Amino acid sequence: MAVALSEAQLREIEAANANGLTSQELVRVFSDHRVRFSEANLRRYVQLGLVPRSRRIGQKGKHQGSRGVYPIRAVRRINLIKKLMAERYTLEEIQSKFLAFQDDIETLDEATEKLVEGFEGRILELPAGPRRERLFTELDGLKRVAAELLGAVQRLEKLLIPASGARRPRGGGVADPTELL
Incomplete structure (x- = not known):
């Protein structure tokens, strides 16, 4: 398992998803690169204010509703959190000291x-x-x-x-x- 994504991987993900990602897509981006990350992690990071909240985007078509989309910068933020946690910092320390x-x-x-x-x-x-x-x-x-x-x-x-x-x-x-x- 990798600790975090490389800069090249981050750029590739950003280029392919400029309009943002759903929570499932965020989790898949990390799991596809063998970095442990779950929707529970994402919820916790959002609750602590470490990752920006999603915004609702309407779906085209009648009765399609909307879906939550996280800005693409959430990928870099999660990646930074993963790196800092690998250095043995707690989420609370990351929140107060680095972000x-x-x-x-x-x-x-x-x-x-x-x-x-x-x-x-x-x-x-x-x-x-x-x-x-x-x-x-x-x-x-x-x-x-x-x-x-x-x-x-x-x-x-x-x-x-x-x-x-x-x-x-x-x-x-x-x-x-x-x-x-």
């Missing part, structure tokens, strides 16, 4: 992207001319400032939270029940 700002940073990135796309769409609806060009110039400035903000936030987070390799694994002893998940 404290991650959701907020990802939310900031996604919200900024959505806002920029919305502005761009509205500007494209305008007739060509000096006003439209001025608005595109302003949008370019906004993109630069947003990228700088995100970069500064990520740098500060890295300074506050040590990199994975810099941590000392916990010693032996009896495993905490959450580590067995």
